[in-house]
Amino acid sequence: MGEVSRRSVVAGAAGIAALPLARARAQGQSTIKIGVLGDQSGTYRDLGGPGSVVCVKQAIEEFGAQGFAVEVLDADHQNKPDVAVTIARQWFDRDGVDMITDGTTSSVALALNQLVKEKNKVMLNSGAATSDLTGAQCTANTIHWTYDTxxxxxxxxxxxxxxxxxxxxxxxxxxxxxxxxxxxxxxxxxxxxxxxxxxxxxxxxxxxxxxxxxxxxxxxxxxxxxxxxxxxxxxxxxxxxxxxxxxxxxxxxxxxxxxxxxxxxxxxxxxxxxxxxxTFYWDLNDRTRAFTSRVRSKMPNQSPPSMVQAGVYSATLHYLKAVKEMGAAAAKASGAEAVARMKAMPTDDDAFGPGSIRADGRCLHxxxxxxxxxxxxxxxxxxxxxxxxxxxxxxxxxxxxxxxxxxxxx
Amino acid sequence: MDEIFGIPAPLLFGQLLLGLINGAFYAMLSLGLAVIFGLLNIINFTHGAQFMMGAFVAWMLLAWAGVGYWGALILAPLIVGATGVVIERLMISRLYKLDHLYGLLLTFGIGLIVEGVFRNYFGSSGLPYRIPDALQGAWDLGFMFLPIYRGWVVVFSLVICLATWLVIEKTRLGAYLRAATENAPLVQAFGVNVPRMITLTYGAGVALAALAGVLAAPIYSVNPQMGTNLIIIVFAVVVIGGMGSILGSVLTGFGLGVVEGMTKVFWPEASSTVIFVIMAIVLLTRPAGLFGRA
The missing domain is CATH 3.40.50.2300 (Response regulator)
Incomplete structure (x- = not known):
């Protein structure tokens, strides 16, 4: 018993010593990891859910290869803040996720907001409505896309x-x-x-x-x-x-x-x-129709994207542009700096047209x-x-x- | 204007009536559960999914086959009931010799799968289903404006509940059913095909759930989660009424609908919890339920 525990302590210590090395290697590969955390099974599934995952992948595909790899993870938070925080913690601590998007449901978004700040990652929220995300609860790590109350x-x-x-x-x-x-x-x-x-x-x-x-x-x-x-x-x-x-x-x-x-x-x-x-309707103008025709065949039930899904696309595209400008390693190292870079750049995409992000993290459309x-x-x-x-x-x-x-x- | 506890009397009467209408759904769903539990000793957790299937089959009949509400009222329970028969034959019948818990787990799992499949094909936001033309419009009762369709729901479900009760308590078939519940081998020895009777009973219980689903389609959003929201309450209703008691589940269904309706006026935030508070109290004081046999 004593022997085993002593050995595991030694192994644990060795593991901790190896950690910085592992992280350095991860940075060397420069893989940006995006986590799509939404309602995949409940009442908000159709406005975010699997369609949001499709839109994130669409943004990555259109952005193309720019010197760093991008990986997408997705999960179902079931509209429960505790479930969302547990998944996000795992994503940050174990899987090395850099940015979380979708984030439908206000109670979930407010809970994630604190964790993302604590871990110095990025949240680009398109699904939640509460205006508190850019009000009393605003942080340097969160940008609120698409709409609010x-x-x-x-x-x-x-x-x-x-x-x-x-x-x-x-x-x-x-x-x-x-x-x-x-x-x-x-x-x-x-x-x-x-x-x-x-x-x-x-x-x-x-x-x-x-x-x-x-x-x-x-x-x-x-x-x-x-x-x-x-x-x-x-x-x-x-x-x-x-x-x-x-x-x-x-x-x-x-x-x-x-x-x-x-x-x-x-x-x-x-x-x-x-x-x-x-803030988005698929049949609004030529650009929104062009975006819709590119993505629609991949969407669940071939429906046009909702404004939340369009927002997830727009946010991901802008994030990738910022990552390219500052370098993937720097973007991974500090979520706050990636967000600062995003705020400094004007946004422009087919879904929302030209726009900007304010100091409080509000994206304007x-x-x-x-x-x-x-x-x-x-x-x-x-x-x-x-x-x-x-x-x-x-x-x-x-x-x-x-x-x-x-x-x-x- | 007359007031009761600070609430205008007409509003209160209106709420009582609405409570009865919701109670009609609880009664029909808990009736099916009680029938199944009484005979099969299976706690049918697929019931919510089968309620949802009833509503979806009504939509499919209209959208794909042009069969309207009245046809769906007959066809949807038959179709969904038939799927129930298949499930009973293929899966549930293998579990009768095991503990209740296995049946519960199996039906719970089937419910999740069915819901997932519907969600995959139809999404979560729902499908439109209109009130049939003959039941459009509303009656002005003086104290409230009652949609004809809601009146129809209450009357129709009362008739169904009464008919089910009569079949089980007053007919020869019902006597066989009750006898098989008490002592299946003995009934079989008299030449009654008990396994077939059990299968058909499960099918009938499922058909009742589907019928409630068709009734619900014009007034609630037809989406894959619609059963999940309702079924937890219905289980509480069955527990309060006494597992397996037909009359108990019907009376408790209507009664709790009214209690919930009143809570929506006096303390709306608690309206989804009140039934569970009552359940806790009943379990503490009368563990077999209000109408159950200890």
Whole structure:
């Protein structure tokens, strides 16, 4: 017994001594490792999930061989922060992953955010919504791509108030994302002179029947019901609101976070007329159509990419450009420096066009307000949106001095 | 306006009714589980997946074969029930001599596989399914606006629950079933083909789950996870009602639907937990369940 343990101690010591050597060798090979950590099996699978992995690989393929190898790992975080952190820890400590992307679900993103900072790696988050990622919780290692709760509230919320919806009731998913979306939207409603009459917090996940909450919303006599939720929660709400005749009697639904996958799930018959905000739509312009045609045949079910998946593509491409400029070894050595380099370079790709990244880690894109087409206006599957309004990139996101990001103050 | 506990009375009545409607789904699903457990002694963890299959088969019938809601109401339970028969013959029947736990693990595994296969082919965000034209619209009850379809769900599931109960308690076939539960070798000695009866019972339990799935398709999002969300609650319902008790599971299903509905008004955040709190209390005070035999 004593002999064995002494021997293992010696072996362990030898192992520790060999560690720097192993790391040096890994740097010599200059392999950049990207981990795609998303929801592969739950309600958010279609908007990120396997499609995000496809988009990361697409970015790598288009970037081509530039003197360093790139490897992709992927895993399912099941929308659970503890699972996500365990996987990420393993990726960083054992597999030498340098950058994590996708990161759908706000609670997961906030948990990863701390770990990524502690390990000095990189997180390019495209899937999470909470604006806290570039607000109070911002770090020098995280960039938030694609969208956030402030941008959604600003675009969809303000448009609804302008159209006369001045009293609101919220149906809010009871976790970090729902709370942030409700908070950000309430502020716009109040600023525009509207009132918030109440809110109800629904358990997530596990709620399928929302009729009870819709009835509470209706009895508040609010003109607008704000849906501060996502995925199946949102589609169930919209479906059941139509069933209970809410929309027919003049109540407006504000789908604060609606993805193209949700519209597809609802069908145009139910979804028509819905107003929503996205930063990417496959049929927006020639560049988005070109990107979609390159990637679509590889996507699960040949669907066009969602804005989250497009964001993962865009973020990966920009990261690889930064790695090339600073050298793979330097990028592996410090996540914060890789992020700093990314912020210093303008972004440009087919999915989002030219853009930039702010000091607080917010990637800036224009926000598009869409209306869902009626069935007779649509030319076929996924021809779903009419563009109502474009908010330019510099106005679409929360001004940096209002976010409370410690990086900006210091 | 009249108020009860600070909530306007009309709102409260509306919530009671909605609770009953959700209870109808719990009752139908727990009924199938109770039938299967009563006769096969198998805790059928595939039930949620079979509920989901019912909804998907309804969608497939419409999208691929042009068969509408009414046809699906008959065909989907038959098709899904037939898959149940195959599963019972090929796999579950090999486990009757072993501990309950093996049946539980097997059905749990089958459920995961079925869900994974559907997710792979149809994605996770769901498919559209419309309310049939004959059941469109709503009744104005004064205190609330009741969609005709929801009224239909309650009435239809009550009829199904009652019919199942009658078959098991009042018919000769039901008597055979109950006798086989007590002493299978003896019933077989009287010339009843017990293995075939067990297979068909499993198929019938599965068909009940699929029927609930067809009923759910127009009002809930039709996606591969739809059964998982519901089935955990349904298991709690079965445990509270008493494993294997038909009447118990039906009454508890409706009752707990109402309790959950009320919680959604007074403490919405707890609405997904309240049933499990009740389950814990019942298990502590009456371990066999409210209607179970100790």
């Amino acid at each position: 402030w941008m959604l509230a600003h675009s969809t919320g303000a448009a609804m108030v302008r159209a006369g919806g001045d009293s609101w009731f919220f149906i809010t998913a009871d976790y970090a994302f729902g709370h942030a979306l409700e908070r950000d939207t309430s502020e716009f409603v109040k600023q525009a002179g509207g009132r918030v009459l109440g809110q109800v917090r629904t358990p997530f996940p596990g709620t399928t029947d929302f009729s009870s909450f819709l009835l509470q919303a209706q009895s508040s006599r609010a003109k607008v019901i704000g849906l501060a939720n996502a995925g199946a929660d949102t589609t169930n709400c919209i479906k059941q609101a139509a069933e209970f005749g809410l929309t027919r009697r003049g109540v407006k639904l504000a789908g604060l976070l609606v993805f193209i996958t949700d519209v597809h799930a609802l069908g145009l018959q139910t979804a028509q007329g819905l107003v929503l905000t996205e 224009p926000a598009y307000l869409f209306e869902v087409k009626a069935p007779n206006e649509s030319r076929g599957a996924y021809d779903y949106y009419k563009l109502l309004q474009t908010t330019p990139a510099d106005e679409a996101f929360r001004p940096m001095n209002q976010g409370g990001c410690p990086l900006v103050r210091s």
